[in-house]
Amino acid sequence: MLGVTTHRNNVGGPQVRRLTSVARIAIPLAGALVLSACSATGQDSSDSLQVVANPVAAKPAASPARTAPPAGQVIAMPGVSAIATDAQSHTLVVALGQPPSVRVYDLGALGSPKATVALPGPAESLTASGGEAIASVPGKGVLTRISLPGGQAKAEPVAGQPAEGVPDGANTLVAVRDRKAVEVLAGGKVTKTITGQLYSADGVVKTDSGAVVLDRLRTAVFSVDVQAGTMDEGLRAGDGAANAVADSFGRVLVTDARAGALLAFSTGPLILRQRYPVPGGPYGLAYDHRRNLAWVTLTGRNEVVGFDVRGGEPVEKYRFPTVRQPDSVGVDEQSGRVIVGSAAGEGTQVIQP
Template sequence: MRTSLCVLAIGCSVAAGCASQPQPVTTTHAPPAEPARAGPPTAAPVGIVVPLGNAPEGVVVGTSGIAAVAVRDPNGIVLFDAATGRERQRIPTPSAARHLSLAGPDGPVLAPLEGTAELLELNLIDGRITTTVTGVGRQPHDAAATASGTIVVTNEGGGGVLFVRDGRVVGSLPAGPPQPGGVAAVGNYAAVADVQGNGVWVYDGSTRQLVSQAPVGAKLTHAVSLSGDLAAFADTDGGAVYIEHVDPKVSQVARIDAPGKPYGLAYDARRHRLYITLTERNAVRVVDVADPAASRNLADVATVRQPNSVAVEPNSGAIVVTGSDGGGSSSVQIIGPEQLAPG
């Protein structure tokens, strides 16, 4: 069992009782973890496949059944019906978002724009951009809303994170992961994956402090909240997904085998299922995590090419997968619950 090592950072205090020596971080410029460049699918994608803009990637689905997907060239966010793929609205954005998240069960949508260092909050029902926060680092990658109301944005190009409240940046911590990627909200905490191989870093949204750090896997990319104080992290270079307790110390619960460059993650809280995109295999792995310590692989389901992101429609249990081959072929795939696993 691995437990976290707490980190000291200038201007930050750490949880009482932690070791005083900081965890070393990578200082080289080794390539970060990236998804596989997928070849053409060898099996027909399951479910419905619809074109919805160029190079779709980040995707979310609200309790209303409305989904949002980030596209580029032209840059924007497309709202669509998660059951049918029918397009509802297109909202142009100043630059492209790689990832989207939801601040609540039905929004607003949080969209970090990598090219213009902005964080948009967008109404999922009517597409209105309600808030634009500027100066959120350099190439902001992902964002998560903690229970305290603080939004934590990962500053992939500059290192560390920024804290946003009431439509403005209220703090930043450059110390910490040199190239943060995905982030998951676990109560008041935000657990951040470092794509350079330095594990998981945990920030308190209330105090805006770095509170713990732990080595996890080889090189992580993305993170998703599970039930309670659990989060899952895609170890893209290590071919696995780790389930971790975050309280705020980080301790391992399970390692799920996921060969094929795992990348996108989504969690169905109602059905206790974790979905993992296997980018090298053009597949999504369905995992039963009702007992996280004894997780069970249920199925690998054929997807569109380059399945970088996945989201769950919480009512039906269907999932939405985004795919793009980089050569002009882009699509969104909707897989019904009856097609996801036996039984």
Template sequence: MRRAALLLPLALVLTACSGSDGGGEPTESARAAEPADSPELTTDPEGTVVDLDPDAEGMVFDPVTGLLAVAVRDPNRLVLTDADGVTQAEIELPGHARHLQLAAPGGPVLVPAEDSNTLVQVALPGGEVTETMVGDNPHDAAQVASGQILVGDEMGGTLSVVTDGEVTQTFDSQTQPGGVATVGDVAGVVDVGAFSITTYDVAAGELQTVLDAGDGPTHLVADSQGRFLVADTRGDAMLVYGSDPLELESTYELFGNPYGLAYDSTDQVVWVTLTATNEVVGLSTAGDELTEVARFPTVRQPNTVAVDPTTGRVFVGSRETGQLQLIDPR
């Protein structure tokens, strides 16, 4: 269904089973990993910090329109700002979101509205909305080369394939799907309940390969070399997987509970937020192995990061304060 956007110009977690007696709570190592509870700041954040909105979590920057999309709450909205953090429009959402992606440069923004079981597609720059009912608690979504969208339904343990605004296929091969990223028609999905990564040929409707993915993976992005970069949040590492075939190529130790990810395709740098230390780290993906090229102090509770591949500007959102941080590393 389509509905008009509200434009304001300015200007429970499922857990993996532990033990064999079926009783008691799962141990910490058996639960899906979460960002650390960030400590109080001891260093001023790098760059510029502007006030945004409560519970800012989930961001993506569109280089075509120059708009940053940020999911906020109370009430649930998608806030569109310019590259300086000045709000341009706000779009009502049917539920809260924690992760955003672009279907393609120029949009739309893919917004999994978790507590409404809805995938919301928000056109840019106008904010027109298309809603599709998917599975239980959609957490992340990404579009493959064929134009189909794969949605990870975290609480339902399913993946919904959305074609032209309708669910056309459902995979039930996941325990608790988390992050989703794509290389061509292949989607990589992190199962945060099973601590694994799975690839799917979405256009063919086929599951390909399942591999272990560390001690507590959460999110992933794809790089310019067609690899999947996975944040092992509990294991304090970044895992690099080749996608064809799926295989673990390298492990990069990264202390601080790595969580939020954004990829700069121009500089070939993946930006990673460290929620235990209030930092964001830039890792070059140009070689066979990751190498650190930048590190900056951030706002508190930096669960979310985005990047403008044209200018290199990095955006960090604070779930704790609702602030937006702007960093210019180039």
């Protein structure tokens, strides 16, 4: 659906803005989500959400050789797989692929790590808050909890491939990829398993109205009622949903790596509000709640872009050259610094906008 779409400005009243392509593709749970004619891969060949017959999760676009030096400071380290920051402990947490480990840095003194934590395998995702980081190691079926800033670690086994773990009060929500589920952990034990209509559970975002799970295979997002233990409405998320974060306005932002876009979904109910074109292979995504900036890495251009998302559509505020293959990004909300990790071994980059 192209043209003029009426939607609500998150800092004021309703506005009318011309968006590039805004679609509301709600999936009725009793209708299109019923999997009847399954292909050899186990997916529904007639599913209105399925992009191709045999779906493959979106990957970051391969980066070309750099044409400009990276902005800011670059900290030498091998290939980075994930980045997170924790305001309470004032730390930067970086996951490395080889050797599989997590480095903990003081955000005020980034010269050398305060601690290095060995992992049983490469971490796919990192989340950090309240003095703790959670590293997800799907290849080994493990969540590793790391106390910050000291670096004491505790491994928690998870049945299947835990793709991401996020705090939810005293509990932890875990997206378990191969089991197509969101599990609720309390004290390291599973208290609830939520399933339904997923092809793959690749990420989970906590919002004020519940949670949203990212399905990269189906390139879709689904609303999760954690208290009721149900998987609720789902929406198509572009042609190659890659990463998702919550913003300050009750929305979930998603990068579309294949179609080149930044999507914004309101929650409760789940509705696609914006689809903003972002050429260059958008992939990594982080959000600065203090400044309402969404930071998006462009792996096809070796760039990171900062968008102000307070209004009816994103507004570009910053654009910087990065290290090669900038697959991951984080934000130090106290200073506003954006931190970019190179999956190609060019280090971690720290930029002060």
